[in-house]
Amino acid sequence: MKKIFTLLLVLVALPLVIPAPGQAIPAFARKYGFNCMMCHTAYPKLNDWGQRYRDNGYQLPGQTGKEKTMFDSHTPIALRTSVGFNGYNASPLTTGSFDLMGLDLLAAGVMHKNVSVLLIYTPRIDEPSADAAGAEPLQLGALESANIAFSNIIRNALNVRVGRFEPAYHLFSSKRSFYLNAPYEIYEYRPNGTFAFGDNQTGIEATGHFRMGFKYALGIVNGTGATAENDKSKDVYLALSQTIGPGDGQSAGQRVGAFAYYGNQPYAIPVWNATADTIMRLAWSDRSKPLYRYGASGSFNWKTLNLTAMYMRGLDDKAGNFLEKSAKDCEFQGAFVELDYGGLWNNRLIASVLYNWVEPPSYGAKMIPDGYSVPGMINAYSTLVRYYLGDWNAVNVALHAEYTYRTHEHKSNKELALFKESYYSMLVDFGF
Amino acid sequence: MGKIVALLAVTVLFIPLAALAGSDAVKPVPPITQTSALWLGPVKLGVLPAPPIPPDNPQTARKILLGKQLYFDTRLSRDNTISCATCHSPAMGWSDKGPTSKGIDGQMGGRRAPPASNSAYNPLQFWDGRSPSLEDQAKGPIQNPIEMGNTHQVMIRTVSDIPEYVEEFREVFGTSPITVDQVAQAIAAFERTIVTTDSPFDRFAKGDETALTCIEKKGLEIFNGKGRCSCCHWGPNFSDGRFHNLGTHMNMGKPDNGRYDITKDPKDMRAFKTPTMRDVGLRPPYLHMGNEKTVEDVIVFYNKGGGFKDPNMDPMMIPLGLSKGEIRALVAFLEHAMTSLNPEVADVKPIPASELPK
Structure with missing residues (x-):
């Protein structure tokens, strides 16, 4: 039975120890000779101008067709990585190591007026650290993004992106968050170990943005956790947002939004050892069952303070429930609230606090068989400070200190155990 | 395999579609002469090259x-x-x-x-x-x-x-x-x-680190970063030579249509050319109607996202979130570091x- 517990623990905790790849594309800054803070509140978080630039297919807002393509300008390749000390404490266990904390290779640019591409590859990093032995790679090789975008097909009202991309229902991008450890628990939470809201998707997405501050995103995607072999249907989503006041709600204006996601996903199901009455391993089900995600968000700005909040509910079909006796769908909910502050000149100093809350599917004590344990409530409190180095050309090196205190419950039919852990990082974050 | 084929098919289908959508009708815009060497941009701020001379009017x-x-x-x-x-x-x-x-x-x-x-x-x-x-x-x-x-x-x-x-x-x-x-x-x-080629900025750009004071350097960084000035005031002449609607006209009984009167393109309604920032401290008041008395007034104007809400306002007009200290640095850079000593x-x-x- 401990295997189940271990399995669940790994599924829940895994996203937290894998650094979230970040996106900032210095190739754009080099192309124009702009300082990073033109597009970013401070990299990698986009400001309103950067958001409009991205929405416009990596073309200057209102200046479509009046800039060099990627063939005429500098080689549009960029790199981002973080190096430093990472510590972890879950009493009595305390570890620390000097790590290369992720590496992104990015290429992006305008191929032709209103046609742009984005490619992000994260190479496999086998050595987890310089001073700690470990068998697991620090980062798996993955094609995080590879897409082509057709912008302004019907003015701002229709833009289409095809390929693998970060879906626009992510009203707050974990990939452009200041936090280097996967910041938003609800994005990563996957009760059945399959669909992760925070992951990039493969498919096609239509977006539109209007002067009145309204935006929409409508997509058809494969869904995460699925493979070509076991995925029998497509997922669809719709996200709407409205900004009040000038700006896009990133660094100016007040933005509220809502989203809904409907998918049909295969599930990881346990393969039982009938003799020992234990789970041997997980396997993909060939059955697809529905899942839902829906929620609301807000982003509120005052001077250089940005308060963001998001709430999400999710429902996964009971077919994926690990508790074989359960007849309940897996319903869960979660939220986060983040407050960011930009200080000094040109936002050279960033300070932030973040609170995460996830309430996993509720199983009454009677639903949990003897000897079983299921995840309970998650609470996480994070804070960070970043200071950027550079000059008028670029501020593309950040000294980064981040701390998270996290608790998560484990429920059995006899007790409720509270697991506490903390992790911290002191890094140098490079973008070139 | 089928998915890859489908993806390629969609891609191929959309390329001509996007190209069609992006093609503008021919408009009666004055031809761009060889003086428009900097037209495709933005390009980096820097020192001015020799001015372009039209072949049919050589300098003597x-x-x-x-x-x-x-x-x-x-x-x-x-x-x-x-x-x-x-x-x-x-x-x-x-x-x-x-x-x-x-x-x-x-x-x-x-x-x-x-x-x-x-x-x-x-x-x-x-x-x-x-x-x-x-x-x-x-x-x-x-x-x-x-x-x-x-x-x-x-x-x-x-x-x-x-x-x-x-x-x-x-x-x-x-x-x-x-x-x-x-x-x-x-x-x-x-x-x-x-x-005007010999401002403190020009000397700084040529490598003289002492040409700018500390606050002027901060101002330059803000100019090219958080202040987003250089998204229009780019290149050696600190101007894109293009036309932008800053929202200065919606409170007027009969607004000045600006560039629209020349091109008749609705996108150009109430848009005016970006002026150079070189020697800007020498010529108050500012904007094409002189609405703003000082450099600081102009920065405050931009800091709040431009003027009146204009349906045709340039999408680059967004509140900047500059602090008073950042505004002071920007003023120092513009009023002193951009003033030519030629x-x-x-x-x-x-x-x-x-x-x-x-």
């Missing part, structure tokens, strides 16, 4: 001197009171004390005089870009009824009645009689010498009437 010392005389000569106007320099005064950073410019008979124009300095780098001239060259631009104010109020015929007759001008034109152009095009070419040749330009004095050709 005699032509430049003739142009300078004409530039300061009030006899080009109907009543001998207005010269180019009246509104494009070297003492006012080659612009006007404003807010808008005063022409013949005390008439007030609707816009202030754009700076003549570094105008050689502008792809298009005037606030609305209606002239494709300095030569074309130089002809305009002479016959504008609220500027110099003259006609080209009368102006040519006036100049042709001045023997020393007749002699000089013959020496410079080798032909007679004097033509409007020759007058314009001479003035344009002089204007191409009003190039003696040959900064010390240009009007030619007294007694020294003009007789």
Whole structure:
């Protein structure tokens, strides 16, 4: 039975120890000779101008067709990585190591007026650290993004992106968050170990943005956790947002939004050892069952303070429930609230606090068989400070200190155990 | 495999679609001349290269001197009171004390005089870009009824009645009689010498780390970063030469349509050309109507996201979130670090009437 517990623990905790790849594309800054803070509140978080630039297919807002393509300008390749000390404490266990904390290779640019591409590859990093032995790679090789975008097909009202991309229902991008450890628990939470809201998707997405501050995103995607072999249907989503006041709600204006996601996903199901009455391993089900995600968000700005909040509910079909006796769908909910502050000149100093809350599917004590344990409530409190180095050309090196205190419950039919852990990082974050 | 094929099919389908959607109809925009070397951009801030010289109007010392005389000569106007320099005064950073410019008979124009300095780098001239060259631009104010109020015929007759001008034109152009095009070419040749290349920023850009003070360096960083100034004021001339609606007109009974009156393109409604930031501290007030009295006022204007809510406001107009300290740094950079020290330009004095050709 401990295997189940271990399995669940790994599924829940895994996203937290894998650094979230970040996106900032210095190739754009080099192309124009702009300082990073033109597009970013401070990299990698986009400001309103950067958001409009991205929405416009990596073309200057209102200046479509009046800039060099990627063939005429500098080689549009960029790199981002973080190096430093990472510590972890879950009493009595305390570890620390000097790590290369992720590496992104990015290429992006305008191929032709209103046609742009984005490619992000994260190479496999086998050595987890310089001073700690470990068998697991620090980062798996993955094609995080590879897409082509057709912008302004019907003015701002229709833009289409095809390929693998970060879906626009992510009203707050974990990939452009200041936090280097996967910041938003609800994005990563996957009760059945399959669909992760925070992951990039493969498919096609239509977006539109209007002067009145309204935006929409409508997509058809494969869904995460699925493979070509076991995925029998497509997922669809719709996200709407409205900004009040000038700006896009990133660094100016007040933005509220809502989203809904409907998918049909295969599930990881346990393969039982009938003799020992234990789970041997997980396997993909060939059955697809529905899942839902829906929620609301807000982003509120005052001077250089940005308060963001998001709430999400999710429902996964009971077919994926690990508790074989359960007849309940897996319903869960979660939220986060983040407050960011930009200080000094040109936002050279960033300070932030973040609170995460996830309430996993509720199983009454009677639903949990003897000897079983299921995840309970998650609470996480994070804070960070970043200071950027550079000059008028670029501020593309950040000294980064981040701390998270996290608790998560484990429920059995006899007790409720509270697991506490903390992790911290002191890094140098490079973008070139 | 099927998915890859489908993806490729969609991609192939959309490429011509996007290209079609992006193609603009041909519009009656003045042709872009070779002075528009910086048109595709943005490009990095930097030192000014030599100004582009049109092949059909080469620079000569005699032509430049003739142009300078004409530039300061009030006899080009109907009543001998207005010269180019009246509104494009070297003492006012080659612009006007404003807010808008005063022409013949005390008439007030609707816009202030754009700076003549570094105008050689502008792809298009005037606030609305209606002239494709300095030569074309130089002809305009002479016959504008609220500027110099003259006609080209009368102006040519006036100049042709001045023997020393007749002699000089013959020496410079080798032909007679004097033509409007020759007058314009001479003035344009002089204007191409009003190039300010020796500001503290230029020295800093060339490697002199001491050329800027600490606060000016911060201002430069904000200019090129959080202040987003360089998204329009880019390149060596700190101007994209393009047209933007800042939302300054929606409170007016009859708004100035700006660039729209030239192109009839709705996207250009109430849009005006980006002026150079070089020597900006020398020529208050600011914006094309002189709405803002000081550099700081302009920055505050941008900091709140521009002017009145205009349905055609440029999408780059977004509140900046600058603090008071950041605004001070930006002001320091613009007012001091952008002010040229070129003696040959900064010390240009009007030619007294007694020294003009007789």
